[in-house]
Amino acid sequence: MDGEGAQAELIARIEALEGRLEGFIQQGLTERIARLEDALTLVTDVERYQPLQRLLKTGKLREADEETVRVILQEAGTPDREDLPPDAIRQFPCSVLRVIDRLWTTYTGGRFGFSVQLQLYQAVGGTLESALAQDAATLNRLGERVGWRQNDQWKTLEQARHDLDDPVGCYPVVWWDSPYGAKMVNYFLIRLFTCDL
Secondary structure, three states: OHHHHHHHHHHHHHHHHHHHHHHHHHHHHHHHHHHHHHHHHHHHOHHHHHHHHHHHHOOOHHHHHHHHHHHHHHHHOOOOHHHOOHHHHOOOOHHHHHHHHHHHHHHOOOOOOHHHHHHHHHHOOOOHHHHHOOOHHHHHHHHHHHOOEEOOEEOOHHHOOOOOOOOOOOOOOHHHOOOOOHHHHHHHHHHHHHOOO
């Protein structure tokens, strides 16, 4: 009886381990599928993303920042930032944001990108709720954290050096300079949350 009990316990433990292993495999597959979908978006739309990839690969951050805006506006079907209202960002394709973010994070060693900015927003206390409430204090803290604010003032785009040594998370920055101000920034942060960047 003792041997049978030990054998039954061993079988139960093996089955439990098999279940856990299957869960890990499934989680890994889900992550792999998401990465492959992003890669497929890049491959199937090389013309759209290749200029951004080339600029980031060669370290031309200022030009890559401008190209990021061009890609976003092209996807939105509008020629310039003034014609893109914050409400349009609510439905902006997550796949485009993910590809742009992946390019930025890959070619800057994880220093820059939308996901980095979202993580820093959260690090200064930002949440989906604070973005929905358009909390200026949280945006100010983010601005200070990424170097967009100095001496209680927002910097101008001309002050951006576009250097790899700049504060983590400060790029892309051109996109954030919207004629709609903080409202656009908050709506964009909301979209980053809902896209799960």
